[in-house]
Amino acid sequence: MKTSTRVVVIGGGVVGCSVLYHLTKLGWSDVMLVERSDLTSGSTWHAAGGFHTLNGDTNMAALQGYTIRLYKELEEITGMSCGLHHVGGVTLADNQDRMDMLLAERAKHRYMGLETEIVGPDEIKKIAPVTNVDGVIGALYDPLDGHLDPSGTTHAYAKAARMGGAVIETHCMVRETNQRADGTWDVVTDKGTIHAEHVVNAGGLWAREVGAMAGVYFPLHPMEHQYLVTEDVPMIVEMMKDGIEHPHVMDPAGESYLRQEGNGLCIGFYEQPCRPWAVEGTSWDFGQDLLPDDFDKIEDSIEFAYKRFPDLERAGVKNVIHGPFTFAPDGNPLVGPVPGMRNYWSACAVMAGFSQGGGVGLMLAQWMVEGECERDTFAMDCARFGDWITPGYTRPKVIENYQKRFSVSYPNEELPAARPLRQTPMYDIFDQMGAVWGAQYGLEVPNYFAEGDEPRYETPSFRRSNAWEATKREVKAVREAVGINEVHNFGKYLVTGANARGWLDRIMAGRLPKPGRLSLTPMLSEKGRLIGDFTISCLSDEAFQLTASYGSQAYHMRWFEQHEADGVHVENISDRLNGFQIAGPKAREVLQDCTLSDISDMRFMDIRHLTVGMVDCLVQRVSYTGDLGFEIYCDPMAQRSLWQTLWDAGQAHGMKPFGMRAMMSLRLDKFFGSWQREFSPDYTPGETGMDRFINWSKEVDFIGKHAALAEREKGAERTLVAFEIDADDADVVAYEPIWHDGAVIGFCTSGGYSHHAGKSIAMGLIPTDVAEDGLAVEIEILGQMRAAIQISTPLFDADGARMRG
Numbered sequence: 028m029k030t031s032t033r034v035v036v037i038g039g040g041v042v043g044c045s046v047l048y049h050l051t052k053l054g055w056s057d058v059m060l061v062e063r064s065d066l067t068s069g070s071t072w073h074a075a076g077g078f079h080t081l082n083g084d085t086n087m088a089a090l091q092g093y094t095i096r097l098y099k100e101l102e103e104i105t106g107m108s109c110g111l112h113h114v115g116g117v118t119l120a121d122n123q124d125r126m127d128m129l130l131a132e133r134a135k136h137r138y139m140g141l142e143t144e145i146v147g148p149d150e151i152k153k154i155a156p157v158t159n160v161d162g163v164i165g166a167l168y169d170p171l172d173g174h175l176d177p178s179g180t181t182h183a184y185a186k187a188a189r190m191g192g193a194v195i196e197t198h199c200m201v202r203e204t205n206q207r208a209d210g211t212w213d214v215v216t217d218k219g220t221i222h223a224e225h226v227v228n229a230g231g232l233w234a235r236e237v238g239a240m241a242g243v244y245f246p247l248h249p250m251e252h253q254y255l256v257t258e259d260v261p262m263i264v265e266m267m268k269d270g271i272e273h274p275h276v277m278d279p280a281g282e283s284y285l286r287q288e289g290n291g292l293c294i295g296f297y298e299q300p301c302r303p304w305a306v307e308g309t310s311w312d313f314g315q316d317l318l319p320d321d322f323d324k325i326e327d328s329i330e331f332a333y334k335r336f337p338d339l340e341r342a343g344v345k346n347v348i349h350g351p352f353t354f355a356p357d358g359n360p361l362v363g364p365v366p367g368m369r370n371y372w373s374a375c376a377v378m379a380g381f382s383q384g385g386g387v388g389l390m391l392a393q394w395m396v397e398g399e400c401e402r403d404t405f406a407m408d409c410a411r412f413g414d415w416i417t418p419g420y421t422r423p424k425v426i427e428n429y430q431k432r433f434s435v436s437y438p439n440e441e442l443p444a445a446r447p448l449r450q451t452p453m454y455d456i457f458d459q460m461g462a463v464w465g466a467q468y469g470l471e472v473p474n475y476f477a478e479g480d481e482p483r484y485e486t487p488s489f490r491r492s493n494a495w496e497a498t499k500r501e502v503k504a505v506r507e508a509v510g511i512n513e514v515h516n517f518g519k520y521l522v523t524g525a526n527a528r529g530w531l532d533r534i535m536a537g538r539l540p541k542p543g544r545l546s547l548t549p550m551l552s553e554k555g556r557l558i559g560d561f562t563i564s565c566l567s568d569e570a571f572q573l574t575a576s577y578g579s580q581a582y583h584m585r586w587f588e589q590h591e592a593d594g595v596h597v598e599n600i601s602d603r604l605n606g607f608q609i610a611g612p613k614a615r616e617v618l619q620d621c622t623l624s625d626i627s628d629m630r631f632m633d634i635r636h637l638t639v640g641m642v643d644c645l646v647q648r649v650s651y652t653g654d655l656g657f658e659i660y661c662d663p664m665a666q667r668s669l670w671q672t673l674w675d676a677g678q679a680h681g682m683k684p685f686g687m688r689a690m691m692s693l694r695l696d697k698f699f700g701s702w703q704r705e706f707s708p709d710y711t712p713g714e715t716g717m718d719r720f721i722n723w724s725k726e727v728d729f730i731g732k733h734a735a736l737a738e739r740e741k742g743a744e745r746t747l748v749a750f751e752i753d754a755d756d757a758d759v760v761a762y763e764p765i766w767h768d769g770a771v772i773g774f775c776t777s778g779g780y781s782h783h784a785g786k787s788i789a790m791g792l793i794p795t796d797v798a799e800d801g802l803a804v805e806i807e808i809l810g811q812m813r814a815a816i817q818i819s820t821p822l823f824d825a826d827g828a829r830m831r832g
């Protein structure tokens with residue numbers, strides 16, 4: 028056996044084989060895959076082999092599209108068959124909410140180049156005749172849907188990888204992964220030890236056990252899953268005489284997916300009485316095994332399916348496949364460099380290996396070979412969970428995800444499982460004040476505050492929700508008096524040391540502030556993509572506080588650690604520093620009432636240490652609301668005291684608490700971009716206007732400088748702009764297409780309702796040469812074309828007089 032290699036991929040399921048193939052495709056041929064049994068010995072061999080592009084996350088949908096198109100390429104390279112059946116598929120809607128979801132998906136597909144179509148009941152009956160369309164109001168038809176042979180496809184990946192120089196060692200069990208001081212790995216197998224620069228965990232059903240060998244907890248859990256294959260169905264036999272294969276039918280109401288198998292049908296269920304599998308860990312004795320049939324679990328689902336697909340009831344069951352596969356808490360894969368580890372990569376929790384395996388392999392290989400991926404992978408980045416995650420959280424979340432696999436997923440929905448997990452000292456106070464809670468990165472965050480007999484629950488919807496009045500009220504309080512909310516959901520970092528300034532100057536593209544001041548700066552990847560949007564406060568020449576997105580803590584810390592240097596120390600202090608933001612015309616008066624220090628000379632973007640009430644605080648004069656505002660940071664142990672001081676003083680000035688819904692409305696008044704919406708690795712500084720924060724004159728070769736300079740020279744081809752929309756009861760969420768002269772010219776990055784201006788607003792990217800104030804476009808919201816006008820004057824405080832005054 029080969030004992031030294033650049034990469035060892037652990038696991039020969041469809042995902043491991045795809046990673047191996049993509050590494051060779053991108054030029055790394057000294058790579059190896061180790062499989063404890065035969066290839067496909069985990070979930071892969073018993074998969075139903077279905078594939079589809081539909082995914083709520085746009086980048087995941089694009090990667091699913093890539094995966095599906097890849098199969099032809101694999102067949103051509105290897106001469107092997109993947110057993111492809113490109114039969115197309117319909118996803119049914121039996122109520123308006125489901126239809127709204129499909130309309131929103133269809134709209135996104137327009138600029139992604141996916142040829143999906145909305146079809147009505149009559150057409151559904153023609154396309155998919157086994158369907159009883161009673162109660163169905165429409166469907167999304169996707170010509171790319173289909174199925175394949177799971178084993179043949181995995182072996183085709185393996186052959187293509189071998190053709191690129193990879194070595195595959197089967198019947199070779201990995202028992203230990205031990206890291207050497209230089210960051211390389213000894214992979215101990217029962218056939219000997221392999222020395223490798225990198226390790227990839229593609230252990231599928233055993234990914235938890237493989238991770239534990241390196242001391243890493245992977246937040247995933249296996250679930251049992253069942254599908255049935257019927258005897259011949261006369262309607263299918265008849266269709267096959269004309270050479271017509273029946274397409275797939277996804278029936279969310281029945282939580283089922285159906286396709287043709289031979290001359291019969293195959294139907295699988297995401298049943299509500301679902302069961303997690305191998306709670307204590309996956310046994311090494313489990314191999315190409317199936318679980319005992321369990322019809323009780325799917326009894327209700329079958330009953331529903333008999334109504335939707337009456338032919339099923341008349342066909343005998345030929346085969347039952349009941350097996351386990353893994354999920355992460357949100358159902359998306361866990362991919363990328365594992366935070367806190369060197370040269371250890373994840374390719375786990377891929378619950379739809381035949382829809383996603385190709386994309387996962389491509390992204391991971393790009394990351395390893397080229398240092399970064401071509402698109403934003405955050406939706407599947409293993410760094411989207413922090414070290415707060417535990418098996419106790421993962422299991423209920425995975426069950427919830429399984430149960431909701433076919434549910435409508437609403438843009439404003441807050442899922443209830445495994446909550447509350449993390450709360451600040453303000454939780455009970457805000458709860459008593461009517462907080463309606465959301466969760467971010469495991470933390471409870473008030474979305475808004477219900478008053479009187481308003482419900483403590485926001486109705487999930489694609490349209491304007493019942494949070495409307497409360498949000499409006501909170502926006503009004505900020506714009507006309509003063510609002511208060513917590514700064515708990517900011518990621519916060521302390522950068523200290525003699526080299527702190529020098530290091531930050533290289534890591535960040537912007538200007539670093541002098542002591543007592545703060546600045547805003549983008550952080551760029553080598554290829555000049557936006558990987559962070561930071562506020563930097565200079566506490567002293569050797570100490571800086573950074574703030575950024577709360578949900579990106581592991582993502583940002585991983586980057587900082589990858590670029591660690593002598594003379595600088597970076598600490599994640601996100602949960603060790605808390606406090607409040609107060610914003611609005613009365614904010615200064617409130618703060619002045621709470622401190623003996625004179626703050627009248629505190630300028631916009633100044634920072635100062637002040638004693639507020641009894642509490643020593645770091646106060647920054649800045650606010651994401653775009654208003655006159657202060658962020659007041661303190662030790663969480665003193666937070667309730669600080670609250671009492673600010674709240675008591677605020678009463679004379681009409682203070683109200685406000686939540687994230689109001690915050691998102693307020694920032695739209697000023698067209699402020701938001702992380703993961705306007706700013707993400709999908710975009711560049713030139714496209715998003717973040718280039719105005721780049722310090723072009725600094726001598727330091729900051730990361731991403733060459734790419735950013737090249738973009739500046741050439742000019743960005745697309746530009747982020749704002750629109751006012753003639754909307755009705757639904758506003759832009761994200762990724763709605765922007766039409767001009769009958770063609771899609773761009774898409775929205777986010778949007779919402781400006782309660783201050785009483786206008787529906789969207790932000791989006793369109794070609795730079797088309798963008799101009801007053802440009803008339805149409806934005807497709809839930810299948811309806813809405814007239815929109817490009818606007819460039821902020822809706823509030825256009826000259827910044829209030830914010831800076």
Ligand SMILES: Cc1cc2nc3c(=O)[nH]c(=O)nc-3n(C[C@H](O)[C@H](O)[C@H](O)COP(=O)(O)OP(=O)(O)OC[C@H]3O[C@@H](n4cnc5c(N)ncnc54)[C@H](O)[C@@H]3O)c2cc1C
Pocket residue numbers: 037038039040041042043061062063064065066067068069070071072073074075076077078199200201202229230231232233234237252253254348349350351352374375376377378379380381382383
């Ligand atoms: C009933 C059912 C139906 C499904 N239908 C579909 C479908 O229609 N479409 C779809 O896309 N997906 C489907 N899936 C999901 C699909 O099967 C998985 O997404 C996919 O198989 C995951 O592949 P993997 O490579 O990540 O993991 P696995 O297939 O579990 O592979 C992991 C491999 O790692 C090896 N391994 C583990 N530990 C070690 C070690 N220590 N040393 C060496 N080797 C090790 C194992 O032996 C195994 O071969 C279905 C799943 C089930 C259960």
